[in-house]
Amino acid sequence: MTPPAPAPDLDDMRAIIAQHTHLEGPLLPILHALQDAFGHVPDAASPLITEALNISRAELHGVISFYHDFRENPAGRHVLKICRAEACQAVGGDALADATLRKLGIDWHGTTPNGAVTVEPVYCLGLCACGPALMLDDKVMGRVDGMKLDKLLAGVGA
Amino acid sequence: MKIYVPADSAALALGANDVADAILEQARARGLDVELVRNGTRGMIWLEPLVEVELDGLRHGFGPATPDDAAAILDGTCAKALGPVDKLDWMQRQTRLTFARCGIIDPLSLDDYQAHGGLAGLKRAIKMTSADIVDEVTTSGLRGRGGAGFPTGIKWNTVRQAEAAQKYIVCNADEGDSGTFADRMIMEGDPFTLIEGMIIAGLGVGATRGYVYLRSEYPDAISVMTRAVDIARAAGVLGPDVLGSGRAFDLEIRKGAGAYVCGEETSLLNSLEGKRGVVRAKPPLPALEGFLGQPTVVNNVISLATVPVIFEKGAQFYADFGLGRSRGTVTLQIAGNVARGGLFETAFGMSLGSVVNDIAGGTASGRPVKAVQVGGPLGAYMPVSKFDTALGYEEFDAAGGLIGHAGLVVFDDSADMLRMARFAMEFCAVESCGKCTPCRIGAVRGVETIDRIATGDGAAIPLLTDLCETMKDGSLCALGGFTPFPVMSALTHFPDDFARVKEAAE
Numbered sequence: 001m002t003p004p005a006p007a008p009d010l011d012d013m014r015a016i017i018a019q020h021t022h023l024e025g026p027l028l029p030i031l032h033a034l035q036d037a038f039g040h041v042p043d044a045a046s047p048l049i050t051e052a053l054n055i056s057r058a059e060l061h062g063v064i065s066f067y068h069d070f071r072e073n074p075a076g077r078h079v080l081k082i083c084r085a086e087a088c089q090a091v092g093g094d095a096l097a098d099a100t101l102r103k104l105g106i107d108w109h110g111t112t113p114n115g116a117v118t119v120e121p122v123y124c125l126g127l128c129a130c131g132p133a134l135m136l137d138d139k140v141m142g143r144v145d146g147m148k149l150d151k152l153l154a155g156v157g158a
Numbered sequence: 159m160k161i162y163v164p165a166d167s168a169a170l171a172l173g174a175n176d177v178a179d180a181i182l183e184q185a186r187a188r189g190l191d192v193e194l195v196r197n198g199t200r201g202m203i204w205l206e207p208l209v210e211v212e213l214d215g216l217r218h219g220f221g222p223a224t225p226d227d228a229a230a231i232l233d234g235t236c237a238k239a240l241g242p243v244d245k246l247d248w249m250q251r252q253t254r255l256t257f258a259r260c261g262i263i264d265p266l267s268l269d270d271y272q273a274h275g276g277l278a279g280l281k282r283a284i285k286m287t288s289a290d291i292v293d294e295v296t297t298s299g300l301r302g303r304g305g306a307g308f309p310t311g312i313k314w315n316t317v318r319q320a321e322a323a324q325k326y327i328v329c330n331a332d333e334g335d336s337g338t339f340a341d342r343m344i345m346e347g348d349p350f351t352l353i354e355g356m357i358i359a360g361l362g363v364g365a366t367r368g369y370v371y372l373r374s375e376y377p378d379a380i381s382v383m384t385r386a387v388d389i390a391r392a393a394g395v396l397g398p399d400v401l402g403s404g405r406a407f408d409l410e411i412r413k414g415a416g417a418y419v420c421g422e423e424t425s426l427l428n429s430l431e432g433k434r435g436v437v438r439a440k441p442p443l444p445a446l447e448g449f450l451g452q453p454t455v456v457n458n459v460i461s462l463a464t465v466p467v468i469f470e471k472g473a474q475f476y477a478d479f480g481l482g483r484s485r486g487t488v489t490l491q492i493a494g495n496v497a498r499g500g501l502f503e504t505a506f507g508m509s510l511g512s513v514v515n516d517i518a519g520g521t522a523s524g525r526p527v528k529a530v531q532v533g534g535p536l537g538a539y540m541p542v543s544k545f546d547t548a549l550g551y552e553e554f555d556a557a558g559g560l561i562g563h564a565g566l567v568v569f570d571d572s573a574d575m576l577r578m579a580r581f582a583m584e585f586c587a588v589e590s591c592g593k594c595t596p597c598r599i600g601a602v603r604g605v606e607t608i609d610r611i612a613t614g615d616g617a618a619i620p621l622l623t624d625l626c627e628t629m630k631d632g633s634l635c636a637l638g639g640f641t642p643f644p645v646m647s648a649l650t651h652f653p654d655d656f657a658r659v660k661e662a663a664e
Binding site for chain 2: 126
């Protein structure tokens with residue numbers, strides 16, 4: 001039932017890369033654009049990027065692996081980011097995160113067996129006066145409690 | 159009938175979109191002609207979603223609103239009526255300079271922006287020489303609001319005097335510190351003020367290009383800023399001929415990729431160039447060799463967003479607020495376990511205790527305050543005994559803390575300070591860029607050492623102290639260098655939390 005992520009097409013990837021090569025410092029915009037299109041940075045994109053930007057594969061791997069955002073494999077259909085930072089901890093964020101992971105039977109960065117949701121830690125969403133906070137895909141939510149979270153998880157089929 | 163429902167992400171996180179939909183639906187049912195404005199937030203996050211209804215030119219507040227309140231708000235029978243928002247104690251006690259328009263205007267209306275003083279500063283700056291522009295900033299006493307507190311005018315002057323074919327203005331919008339949201343709030347609530355500040359900076363130092371490095375954790379801010387840049391460009395505020403001055407300035411929004419350390423300016427520059435966000439050794443200063451090796455102003459969002467009001471009202475007007483060498487206003491962000499959390503802009507000088515107890519009303523849980531972490535994850539945990547510390551860069555330094563980006567995270571007495579100290583080390587280990595050993599290895603050893611203390615090994619306490627000294631003295635940037643602040647302040651001020659575990663283990 002998991003809709004397959006669009007298969008990375010070399011020409012599509014070349015086109016995405018070409019849209020950004022005129023920028024000063026184009027690599028992060030390219031990686032973001034590829035991930036937006038394919039859900040991850042496909043391995044097949046590497047030689048295209050290194051050729052377009054005249055950098056080595058090691059340099060590219062260094063950049064992709066440095067940043068928490070970039071993934072080399074697809075995530076679940078939804079990504080749930082739960083804030084672990086201090087302000088959310090002060091209002092029970094830890095307990096909420098622990099309960100969620102326990103309920104889903106996964107650890108941080110894990111994906112539910114049905115592929116519905118990947119849970120990741122995030123260090124601050126700027127919702128520090130209305131924690132505990134989380135972000136489901138690009139949608140933020142504050143003052144999250146067990147009930148709100150259960151509803152949210154049910155909504156995404158987790 | 160004009161109604162305001164914030165689209166700030168804190169309001170959205172608390173259901174503002176549903177409230178807005180409900181108001182429109184109820185208005186339709188009543189045949190009311192409603193003009194709905196999606197403003198930024200006033201900063202009273204405990205009242206969000208805060209609906210405002212304009213009656214006879216006065217904006218009346220209702221909050222925290224739910225969709226079920228929509229009908230009563232329109233009928234004037236809502237029990238959550240707060241009266242005129244400007245008359246609320248929280249608003250009355252502030253000195254809103256940087257945030258004067260935030261929550262009031264439609265963030266993406268350039269007309270609204272100008273009607274509230276926007277672009278007046280830029281128009282004045284256009285008539286000034288670059289040296290006079292920089293002097294104005296120096297006279298205002300503005301210091302870097304990102305945390306370091308470096309005088310903005312001095313930084314600008316270094317870039318102004320540097321010879322180069324291309325100079326840059328880089329806005330550090332990688333607001334990763336827990337407890338801080340002022341950057342997000344202004345970018346979502348008054349984006350043109352940041353753009354205007356960057357243009358003035360460009361005119362001052364001779365830079366024609368700018369970048370806003372905005373963290374990916376802020377999708378709403380990215381969306382608002384991107385649209386604001388397009389609007390400003392279409393209106394000739396940005397571009398080859400800024401407001402018909404013949405001077406060029408344009409800027410781009412760049413999205414970060416989830417690395418906390420990229421809030422450090424040299425690491426940010428590497429990231430902007432498309433490299434690993436590894437810290438660079440200084441010198442050379444970014445002011446001389448910054449983005450792509452060119453002279454670059456790197457300033458925090460709040461520093462740049464404060465520039466327009468300085469030019470609109472004059473440097474001396476701004477400098478007349480404050481305490482000692484901390485001039486102007488500080489944009490306090492009150493967060494964590496707190497009854498009234500949000501953004502409170504005030505002149506430097508208020509005591510920590512009055513902010514926490516008086517302004518914020520103590521904890522949300524109703525339990526006693528145990529500690530307040532000031533200045534983000536690298537800031538010290540201030541115990542109640544230090545509540546008389548005045549909010550000023552030097553004053554906090556003297557008290558063994560730092561103001562940083564002026565975020566205050568309040569904890570009640572259920573907080574376990576050993577656990578918080580461990581988290582500080584764990585966070586440093588996760589986010590270390592890996593360039594220098596004290597940070598990369600020290601943070602990992604720090605977690606292990608605190609775990610030893612947690613199992614009752616008191617002998618590990620001197621080891622932790624020693625490790626913190628090494629990290630403080632030997633780290634290349636504030637991540638490794640300041641992680642000892644939360645750790646050591648927890649250990650020093652809350653020794654019981656580090657000792658009691660031994661009894662539990664026996």
